[in-house]
Amino acid sequence: MKPTVAVVGPGAIGTTVAAALHEVGHTPAIFGRTARAQLELRAGDDRVVVPGPVRTDPAQAGGAVDLVFLAVKSTQVEAAAPWLTALCGADTVVCVLQNGVEQETVVTAHLSGGRVVPSIVWFPAQAQPDGSVWLRGGARLTLPDTPESRVVREALRGSRCSVELAADFTSLAWRKLLQNAVAGLMVLAGRRAGMFARADVAELSLAYLRECLAVARAEGAALSDEVPHELLAGFQAYPPDMGTSILADREAGRPLEWDIRNGVVLRRGRAHGIPTPISDLVVPLLAAASDGPG
Template sequence: MKCLIIGAGGIGCYYGARLIEASHDVTFVARGEHLKAMQQQGLSVEHEALQFQAPVDALSMHELLAQRQCDDYDLIMLTLKSGATAHWLNEAKDWLLQGSAPILSLQNGVDNEPLIAGVVGEARTLGGLAVRIGGHIIAPGQIEARGPAQVVMGRWPQVDAEDPTLTALAKALNEAQIPTRTTLNIRYELWKKLLINNGVNPLSALTGLDTRSLTADPALGKTVYAMMQETAIAASADEVTLTAADVDEMFNLISQFDAIKTSMLVDREKGRPLELDDISGAVIRRCQQLGEAAPNTELVQRLLQLDIRPVQWQPLTA
């Protein structure tokens, strides 16, 4: 399989390294010092079950559009930040429409797949989510990742029967030691993941705490749960039903998972834009559409927008 990974950050590079280890051809699209390091020194990925160091095929987006064709690839894996999806689709539209490669979104939020389908059509749009993985660039060309790093994927927005092409793709990913399952209703799965993302990502960025610290704290754990409940309410605007059992399942999952820094916390520490509009914003907009309240999500988002940060108290001196 020939795979193109757009957005070669922590998660994209981890999955790409797994595919290379399984003898698939992978092209990474990155930028800046990270791209330069990958081109000159190769890619390094540190994971509890993978130690990867090798030269890789890495290009800028400009180089990709000029030097390659869409049909050079069997799969395009999109691991960009959600806020960059629309810009990338606009930049690559003509290139994408000259080929037929499917696009698998492995991004946060529930609004990426409609954007992709609006450009290449639903037949080429695969919804997906990366589950139980934390991955970050720790230095140019160097990735640190943790967790089982599972993938759930399905045709957008849902189908009535298993798809042979999707089944074959899942088989290839599983053989590359990327635990993968397919679903007939990917929109439901994306909303289930948003339960966790909205529950911990914004609050983690606000407080500077990892996921385990948040859920274990008596007050903050209640806030995480309440933000998950608000997410479940918002899902009905997309005709997705998330039950109390779904909320409990996702809260227990993130409570028992290894303590990790969320991607939003890392972005805030590094001064990068936050995925607020695609996580908490998605919940708030839909709750407003339904005439429902989302007070916890609204408060945390607003504090982040105001750049409220934890105070580092110093002891009084005489």
Template sequence: MRILVVGAGGIGGYYGGRLLEAGRDVTFLVRPARARKMRSSGLMIASASGSVELPSTPVVTAAELKSGGTFDLVVATCKAYDLPGAMDDFAPAVGPGSLVLPLLNGMRHLEALDARFGANAVLGGLCLISTRLEDGGRIAHLSDVHRLTFGARSPAQGDAVRRVAAAFEGARFEPVVAPDVTLAMWEKWVFLAALAGITCLMRASIGDIARAGGTGHVLAMLDECRAIAEAHGRAPSESFLAMSRGRLTDPDSALVASMLADLERGGPTEADHILGDLLLRGRAVGLSAPLLEAALVAINAQANRAARAAD
């Protein structure tokens, strides 16, 4: 299977690097500056699960991809706000039999990908991992969790999922074929929206919020997110909710959403894709989510302030 990984940051670089390490036919689609760096120094992963240096790393830019033929699988790992440009970049790699596996958060990206490439070509997917792309280009894997969950969004995609599973088998991460990948994506969305919403609203970690007496606010925000998912026929399981409540109320936790780091450094965030889209889906079925809405207002207000300061 010929695999194109869109992006070589913390997510794409890690999973693509693990597939390359396992001998798979992997090429990275990256921007010109990143391509020059990778062509000179390759790809490095530092991980408790096994570090690896990959000096010969196949890379391609968008301009070069236009004459490179199509791929069997395109793994999209960009941020949601970069997806429109990324689709333009990797479109030449998608042929009649190609599959697209997005690892973005939320659900709205599926609509854009379906419209561009056809729903039959687009699988469902998500990942559970903590990584950091360091200044020198090395990818630091920050925990022992590196799960990549994927699956069919329709029965017609069953054979395609089995082909992807075979390609992932033996690579040094945890591939999981979900029997209901759409539910798995909704569950992650619920957790992530609650985490991002509360840590960005409070500008603090989960532990700091819990120790300040904010546990009730955290659980209320989680329940707002759960109610929206349930109203759309994707009720999170009780075991998932129990896990989420435990992680989101742990007074010893240093957990924060990456969205908070994006916000604090004045960069773009996925707030509209993660929080805004969930709010819109709630309103569409008559549900209000005041804490989630307050979090989105706080994020947008801070972004407006940063934009004025930059001017």
């Protein structure tokens, strides 16, 4: 029997996963803030239309499902909590498609049933003005190696979104967090990936990444000294016009995920007694850009 699947939050990431599920016969029920007839993903020459509708009322959920993909930002989890209540039973697996290393803590606080699977999202998907989503590369998820994660892998088996299970999920999650943290500099500069070609920005980025690396290691991540250089090289290899979700939120005037992407380094650094002078500067500026006043 096919599992019953739901996607909560049909933005760029949610649409990509919904399209992947649809292509392999696991078309999900879709829930979000805005009613829509369907979702559309564009990837190269492919165009995938996922039938809707996108439902906006938790009363329309129809009961618990086997698998929920929660694809809202950390700033939207509280608002999505009614959907989790409506869709989750004791055996529901909730795969969190979200940034950060605190997914389990954040989402579990809003669950009365279900089991949370954190994930690392490794694909560039961008929402387009016409409502479609442009997938600019291959789609891949990394999950911890647990029985719940295998439910997710089975649902996406054979799809355009590959799933890998990692024995050392902590190290990979912190590596992705370092990437997300340095992307916050794009918000402060108001520029896209091309900015990392500047020598001064590259120098600042490496210093910030080394600071984050020290905190990650204190949290149990096994990451080499080369990781900052590898991550910077990745940004320098992106198309100059490549953005990031936190920059898109800033440009649209939406709240920023500054705490789970950048604030966590400052918080955990202080807990371990690690100096974080760059975070001491970057985090208040990102917080102010997000929350004001002014």
